[in-house]
Amino acid sequence: MSLTAAGATRQRAAPEPAPPREKALSTSDEKSIDRQGDIETATVDADIEEAILSNERDIATHVISVNDDPNLNPWTFRAFFLGIGLSAFGGVLAEIYYFKPQTVLVSLMFLAIISYVLGVFMETVIPRHGLFRYLNPGPFNKKENAFIVIMASASANSALGTEVLAVQRLYYNITPNPGVSIFLLF
Template sequence: MTNNNNGYKNLDDTPSQTIESMNLRSIPDNNSETDANTPLLGPTNDNQQSPYEEVAINVPNHDDPTVLCLTFRSVFAGILLIFIKPFTDQLFYLRTLPLSLDIGIIILLSFMIGKFLEKILPEKVFNMTVNPKPFSVKEHTLAVIMAMSADGTHYTVQAIAVQRVYYNYYLHHFNAIIFMITFQLFALSIAGILKRYLVWPGAMIWPKTLMTCCVIRTLHNEDETELNQSRWTMSRFKFFWLMLLFQFLWYWFPGYIFPLLASFSFVCMIAPNNLIFSQITGANGLSIGALQFDWNAWVSFLDSPI
């Protein structure tokens, strides 16, 4: 990527130039013969700065070649999460309230795995560097990208399950695998074709990807001055493990001990045989007035509000 350090004095500071003054390609004017012959999308758009200030601050358009990316730590963390995430998502996919590992959990898990390998691995093994300290943001990003390449459940599994359950048609395992691989490669080919129009231009913005970039950058760019001035003395790892412990203890109640806490409606309990009330206030209907004490019940079918 092309270096463009003039846009920022420091990555942690606000832009030193206004968005309008940055090098952005304007839309061609129909009255101008020169601009009319200039394509809106060139062969590469790596040097473009995003016109959105939130994106420009959090996602720099230049690269630091001295930061390592493809290392043993990043590959190990990525491959490990590639097995864990799709297995978990697919195993709990057919539940009433599906469970899935979203990208926030993947970011935290990959960060902890990288930091753990940074502490326990030797610097070299058989004259090969396996632990170039510290765990960099590029390694972290690569591990997250590898894990999220297997994000979610495959939609072809729904077709195979419907054929087996409702039509008593059993597709051979080999044919099922070829069926899934074909659809996956078809989706990747479409993504490769459209990246010229949806990824390369600097004006493109993807809100969920921006959130991912902000979280990864926050984990690696820790301002010691702000930490010393803050009243919050708990470390990020301690806060994460406490939240994980509380969530583990609480999920026993809606998940096993008292499943009614996951979602219940007082109206449905008052009139359980009323079809209209069930459709309006029931958990399988509009859920108007229903109470839920299970976070997974909120985000199973709707995306996370945070």
């Protein structure tokens, strides 16, 4: 019951029942739960198998592959070259735009995509035979991509010590020694 503006009461309508699920699990259906690795799976019918995702760990292991291939090498020339290059790109951009009103941030998604594209490009361009065979050991793999992204994302943020150096120069009229500045930011 609810009170209206005139003070009279009226009956509130009962809420409608929720629509039934498209496929309800009846008592005659067989349901079995199996553990495959770290994920529980439930078999409702003979040919339908669904993963039971109960927490964030289950979701992450369902979406991301948890299998590791020890033969994949992340320490390649491509990984170091692209990692250092993208680190310099992100770090320089972050420092140039640090004191400007409109900052430019290098996104982690951008780094992941551009490192993959450049890695596959380097895989096709660098020769696999002859003297340069050590620079291109095989196909570009996910470990190389992860190594490049971790390396580049670590340097894509501006160094907070830059503020200390700027304050010394602008407000206290102290020009710091370049060696001290480099070691402070290193």
